[in-house]
Amino acid sequence: MQRYFLQDMLDKQCIVFEDEHYHHIVRVMRMKVGDRVYVVLPDESTVVVELSEITESCVRTKWIEDVLISSEMPIQVTVALGIPKGDKLDWVVQKTTELGAFAIQPFESDWSVVKWDFKKKEKKKERLQKIAREAAEQSHRSHVPIVHDVLSFQKLLHTFSQYTHVLVAYEESAKTQEKQQFRQIISTLNPKDKVLIIFGSEGGLSDSEIKQLVDKQAILCGLGPRIMRAETAPMYVLAACSYELELR
Amino acid sequence: MQRYFLQDMLDKQCIVFEDEHYHHIVRVMRMKVGDRVYVVLPDESTVVVELSEITESCVRTKWIEDVLISSEMPIQVTVALGIPKGDKLDWVVQKTTELGAFAIQPFESDWSVVKWDFKKKEKKKERLQKIAREAAEQSHRSHVPIVHDVLSFQKLLHTFSQYTHVLVAYEESAKTQEKQQFRQIISTLNPKDKVLIIFGSEGGLSDSEIKQLVDKQAILCGLGPRIMRAETAPMYVLAACSYELELR
Numbered sequence A, B: 001m002q003r004y005f006l007q008d009m010l011d012k013q014c015i016v017f018e019d020e021h022y023h024h025i026v027r028v029m030r031m032k033v034g035d036r037v038y039v040v041l042p043d044e045s046t047v048v049v050e051l052s053e054i055t056e057s058c059v060r061t062k063w064i065e066d067v068l069i070s071s072e073m074p075i076q077v078t079v080a081l082g083i084p085k086g087d088k089l090d091w092v093v094q095k096t097t098e099l100g101a102f103a104i105q106p107f108e109s110d111w112s113v114v115k116w117d118f119k120k121k122e123k124k125k126e127r128l129q130k131i132a133r134e135a136a137e138q139s140h141r142s143h144v145p146i147v148h149d150v151l152s153f154q155k156l157l158h159t160f161s162q163y164t165h166v167l168v169a170y171e172e173s174a175k176t177q178e179k180q181q182f183r184q185i186i187s188t189l190n191p192k193d194k195v196l197i198i199f200g201s202e203g204g205l206s207d208s209e210i211k212q213l214v215d216k217q218a219i220l221c222g223l224g225p226r227i228m229r230a231e232t233a234p235m236y237v238l239a240a241c242s243y244e245l246e247l248r
Helices: A019-028 A088-098 A116-139 A154-159 A171-175 A183-188 A207-215 A234-246 B019-028 B090-096 B118-138 B153-157 B169-175 B179-187 B207-215 B233-246
Strands: A003-005 A034-039 A044-052 A061-069 A078-082 A103-108 A165-169 A196-198 A217-221 B003-006 B037-038 B044-054 B059-067 B075-080 B104-109 B165-169 B193-199 B220-221
Touching: A003 A019, A003 A116, A019 A061, A034 A061, A078 A088, A078 A234, A088 A103, A088 A116, A088 A234, A103 A154, A116 B169, A154 A207, A165 A183, A165 A207, A165 A234, A183 A217, A183 A234, A196 A234, A207 A217, A234 B233, B003 B019, B003 B118, B019 B059, B075 B090, B075 B233, B090 B104, B090 B118, B090 B233, B104 B153, B153 B207, B165 B179, B165 B207, B165 B233, B179 B220, B179 B233, B193 B233, B207 B220
Parallel strands: A003 A034, A078 A103, A078 A196, A165 A196, A165 A217, B003 B037, B075 B104, B075 B193, B165 B193, B165 B220
Antiparallel strands: A034 A044, A044 A061, B037 B044, B044 B059
């Protein structure tokens, strides 16, 4: 069943689709009166509605039921990623949304090959947010991950107080046979914990960055014996969180 | 450190690089005498060698040490995937290799949108195998996942006897609140177990296919409350296997 996110809070008994949603329902999906869709309200509650009337400019609906089962991860995982090359950030936003990320926080790191074009930042952010929304619709989520503005590494450090746990995916930790840190932390998380997990870009994190992270009490974690690309490691972490917290 | 897979078994004391590897070492990486690389031998053992002489057509090396730490998953996971659209199979091969898959088995399913072009199959298989090899090099593996020939669904069923466990990633299982099956199985696997995990293409698996899988004792598993795209679910499974078996 198709799923639509509403920007404005409407009475769930009489939700009306216009503009973009109207176009999608009537022109793209060619739905008819009697068809049902999920609607996610701005408070992230989800309802099922049935199309009751289709006019030239809007679709009226009637409320059928509230959806009480949540598809959201019990913890909030924010993925902080050194800006990767090419369109990889698009891809990371899509995949981490499917896998349950709460937010995505790109940052500029010493070894990012790419420098962020701040002139185009509004346009880029808009596109990334659209990718997140579409992936959230597809994966039946009620929360659309927030794609934050790109931060400098120093500013990233200043966000740590917003989180209950700050972890760093660090290859060198895996090499030194440290393999239990990540699991020990993930397996003891509580619902509503806010976890920030930091990943380097393709070039990894510099020694200076690692030192500053450790000074700020971030915990270095190995993610197993294989070396993953920058864009793959966040998926490993989110899948592991889901396995640990949602499948038990 | 760069990693090269050798097709032929050579005396590890005097490994010589020619042709493609020579080109990569000398022209692409511009290495010098004294530089070191990993070499994975056909028996999947890994050694460190040092470049001792670079001629016009070959690089001679001397053995430095054996690498005794394995980067391979303790179990063998074969990912069976209904042929996906576009270049997604390339992508699945790359990512599942990074995440530790033992083999990839594409198959034709009722709802595959794409039909496999058997005329081009050798060329395609060659390309996929190259992607697997390159990803294995990058992720520091000693085993290059085997990309098997595409099978019909019926032939896939006949491979089940080769595995100790056959699982099916099934969205409907997640919807019915079945959430522990996958974890219960993964957490009780033993080293060397051979696990086949079957994923539908974008269209999922048909009711008839599910029935045949269940008749053959395959176990249906939910992978949490969110709906993942066809290409994302294999990554979830491999990351979960690694988390369960490699980080404890």
